[in-house]
Amino acid sequence: MMLLREFLRRLPMYLISYNGEVIHNNGDNYYTKKINDLNYDDIINVDIDPVYQNMNKEDDYIFLKEQPEFYCNFENFGKVTGIYNKKTRAVSFKNNDGKYLCFEGNNLVFTRDEANLWESFCPIDEKFIKKLQYVILNKWISKRTGEIFDGKNITFCSDFIMKIGTFSIDIRSQHVADFEEYKFIGFCDTWKFEEFLLYNPLIYITAYSSKSVLNQLSLCVRALRNFADFDGRIIVMSNEDTTSIRSICSMDGDDNIDVDHMDPKDFVGYVCSKFSILGKDIYSGYQPVMYLDPDIIFNSDLNKMLQEATLTEDICAPLEDFHRVQTHVPVGAGLIQLDSLTPSPYAAGFNGGTIIFPNTDNTKVKEFLDAARRSITNIGEFFGRDFNLWADQEVINYLSIKNFNINTSCISKYAKYVDHNPSINENLTGFVHFWGHDSDKKSELMKIYFDKVEYIRYKLEKS
Template identity: 20%
Template sequence: MENINPIPYFTLLDYHQETLYYDITNETIARSSGLFPSENILPIYYDRKCLFIIKNENYFPLTQFKVIPIDSHKVVLHHNGYFGAAEPHTWELIFNRSEIAGWEIFECVEYTKNKFSASLLEHAWLSKFNWQLHSSDKIHKTPNGFYISDKYYDFIENQHNLKKLYTDTTNLTLSRGLMVDSYIKYNPLIYFVVFGDEEQKELARESIRSLINIGNYTGDICIITDRRDMHSIIPDTFPGQLHIIHDHASTRIEMWRARYHITKFPLFEQYQPILYLDTDIVCNDTIFPVLEGILTSSKVCAGTENHPGVIIIPSRYTEAESVGRSFFAQEGQYPNIEYGFNSGIIGIPNLAVARTAFEMVVRIITRMIVTGQTDGWVDQAVLNYVTYKLDCIDEAFLSPHVAVGTGDNVYPYVTASKRPTLIHFWSTHKHERLPRIQSYITSTIQERAEQ
């Protein structure tokens, strides 16, 4: 055992470009990392003098194997009087050759130590196979590879895949011997837009209280606001980070427009999924399934307004201006579903998915402000129109997760079969809204504590 040799060294490839490894258990040379890679099957290196492996940051020469150079980039291996051959249909090198032909020659490729991407260690990753979430504390490095929970991945085998993390930090495909795994980064952000009076601040505080105490949310939060007193809105014990973005809005429509202006803030590019919530939203159950569903959707997610018993004027595309009736009438064609969606809850897999739609929404709303077309729920109408025209809206996933709250009841979605995750108290009278939400959250927290 010695310290790792500091001079340049090489890996060895067979004629199929498979890297040679040393199987510590069987004391043999293997072609590739095996059916299931492990820390006992290590890549072989060559320093122009001998073969060696690196284990626990130490250098172990493999002196039982003699290296004979053919030229500056090719070698043959000799052991017990015979040359080693990478014969087809066998995993191990076979030392039974007296002459050198094609299978006995190995290519030397200079090894560049892997610069392990911090993106892999800093975030949680969601398996695309079984949707299991692997938190960052379940991911750790070893000298020759890394673990994601109980699965071991070899550095050399995945060097090309890991390099992609420097340009695409959202998805990761990894090799594991004959197996393959695919992950998507889980780094959620929930954001609010809070302008104006004290009640909006207190509503945001209550919504965040429900996310933390009922929804078990531990990710980051962002508040877009014109207020200077928002830093105290979350408890000191909250593990996530609070981002405050200061913006200006002097009218109700400008406040609505601000929720789509996130494309101008670089902060949002690092997160996925992203969830926008109105301040009168209560989290009523664990939030992770909703965030997971948004992350794995390929479109912007929103919930349609089909809540029997509470909607007095149905939000049908052919009837309601609040979901873009005039826009679709101008087109002479309506969406192929009956009900429009509410813009108080918007799920975004990542900013790239929503960027074009949000920029178009901002442009249209700005033009409507300039031309004085400011009656009604302008942003919701525009968002319904734009996302359907661009074919980037998923109204199926989020709808059954959302209920509507009134002063004395909660109305689930028409096809909901489970407890609603989010309750939107838009149907509560303004003067009742804050005390109603405070009371509902407090009683729900108490009920959960007693279970």
Template identity: 25%
Template sequence: MKKILMAHNFHVLYIDKGKIIQRSIKDIHEIENIVCIEKKYTGINFITLGGREIVDSILGGLNRAVKSSVIQIISQSNGLKSVKIEKNYMRANQNVDIDFEAVDVQRWEQFLFLDINEFFDLKFVYSNKWVSISGKDTFNLDLSRSDISKINFGGIEFETEDFIKQIAGCSEKKFFIINEQWKIHKFFILKPVVVFVVFGDGSAYDQFKLSIESLNNPGNYDGNIIVVTNLEKEKIYKISPNNFKDKIKIVSMYAQDRLDFVGARLSIFTTDFLDSFQPIIYSDADVIFDKEVKDFLRIGAMADKCSAQVENFHLHKESEHVGGSLFQQDLYELENVYGFNGGILLVPNMVYHKDHLRACYLCLHNYVINYGRDSIPFYDQSVLNYVLYKMHDFSPSPVTEMTQVGGDEHQSIRAMYELDPRKPKGFVHFWNTANRVEEMSAYLEKIKC
């Protein structure tokens, strides 16, 4: 089995221009060039992760037709290992080279042997930010305060080998649980993405300009953005804040009718574009972000269910606005819950929720194939309510308490939701007005930092 060797400084062995060197975790761009050690029936050999055998000449010997050098792995008392070739030991020296000139074992001659999966889990932890209920700050792996025996994660010190064992599988699960003596910590990856759908360059385009502007100020967002659109990318970049332009990914999608326009947010969940992110926030174009999103992203990354704003004037079982027509055709056991508005949708991650979101898309697709493209009242919103409630994958929190309604078209709605720019909660959804652009613009001017 191949083992990746990690030196005292957390560098790994790497082939560069035909020479073995040390390479830091953050500077590994071609993983096939990582050098491993492999024990086989023919002996111990150096080999790259990509399968290239390291010949004697690279190890400082002659590239002979028949090898005569013997490679030994020697265990040290601290759990680390050394590599000996003939009379000398392999050394990770201060010049970030690898040589075979040491005659005894000190710090530079000792290495941590890692399984390939262990290494990539460690690299995953190092390459990302993490959050926890243990504190409101983000956590990271601080290699500057770590060594091959002790590792510093978020200011907490762990035995390196114990830490590596406890993070096993985190690159797939998007979380890990770890012990600090008797204390238990659960850390969740924080790699957010905000998804917008923008079709055409009319009113929705103008709303999107204001929405993404508010995501920058006062939202102070610094993560990834995906825009699903039928517009050229230049039109999206033109109205986006400058510091967002290298964060935006354009997903081109064709739309012809109302079902296409609103159903696109379900289509994006059937792709792999969102698979690496946690949390995922879908936002309609008529939403203003009225405070920093930092706390919401942290809470969203740790959520266990999808979330949206509950409308306490629409019962899910009865109102066609929120899936009542579908529930009536497929009755299932459920309390008299209120339905939710799909304009702001939190999806914690795709690892545990993709199957349900794909089911939403299939439900919509199969229904309209049978009954027509305008057969479902309120289209994807009805489907989201029906599927997520039935799959027990919906919670009003945290979106409901952080969302306000903008606009005065329906006074009964306005009376239910106080809207005060001096008391921002997170989101304002301007669905309660025909003058969305004007009202969004006026509100944004009041809340900008």
């Protein structure tokens, strides 16, 4: 039974029948509508006695309390008695003649002598309905199985069940607080605790000013669309406008590519602008949120990687297992030594060119991004703005050792690093990050590799 202390405090309350549909009335005509297709002007509402609003059904069950009857007022029938039915775990309504309310055909009538499933209802408020509608409008990953479920395929069926794939969630057991923006929990098969995570990925990329960097961006975005099967939203942090970026990326008709206009003045600004995503609506409501440097080409479907990262609910980045944080400056050794930290001599750093955040409302993400921005500022003021040659990567590796423990086990297996000949990467198993060269050389190597991937995929499709 829903926790009525939460659900029934708001008036009016609406009635869901046993088949998961909401009861409506238009004149003499009663009818039901699915959760995602309601006529709010016609929904029947019921005022619940405040005494019943304060009941906690879970506590009452645990402590074996008896439930009193309570009074409520129907918009259509006046004052009736409400009874919590322990058999159906829902509410039945009885009139002064002792008859129970039932929905029969197109009629809502007091005709039954007993209250069974058809004579039981779940009173819920508009807030709860909005939560269910949000679930239906989005895609979700099962924390248990890793399966993706499209909300539009969720169905409501008999016994107050919301069916998600093979999961049967009893809405009588749900609370409004179970449904959050990025996660919801469900009690399946009456008692099994399950979690479902929002899957609505966004990718953002930084690309400023130089022609070679914008060339890298073009190859990166085209690979995402053509090789990585990513059709979600892409945001480019740039001092270019949206029309220019879409043209540069050869994606003029792609309305899912937008620009977060930024105007940094130096290297520190370029590489650290990636941390300026909090409090911006364009990044809110997405999960996961992946940052990319433009010198990266995905060569295969990246959705599996995004899904794995989502399930961790961590901040994820690929390991540089050949660079030790105690000794390698680009992964934070200088800051770690200055702060007298003693990580394991075997501890490797991670690469800040690919970072996956759960979402921008996540507490850990907020703390991490805030700490990164403030650390970069404070270090720059104390030692000078050019103290960190790898400004962003040094700081975030230092912060990971210090406090945040970035997850490097999830996506590292997908990462390859190229500093010489891109032909060494024959297997299309993830992404390739081009480094170790100036910007123009990166663009050249990326173009060679892009053409190679295009050829390999063409040969695979033909075979």
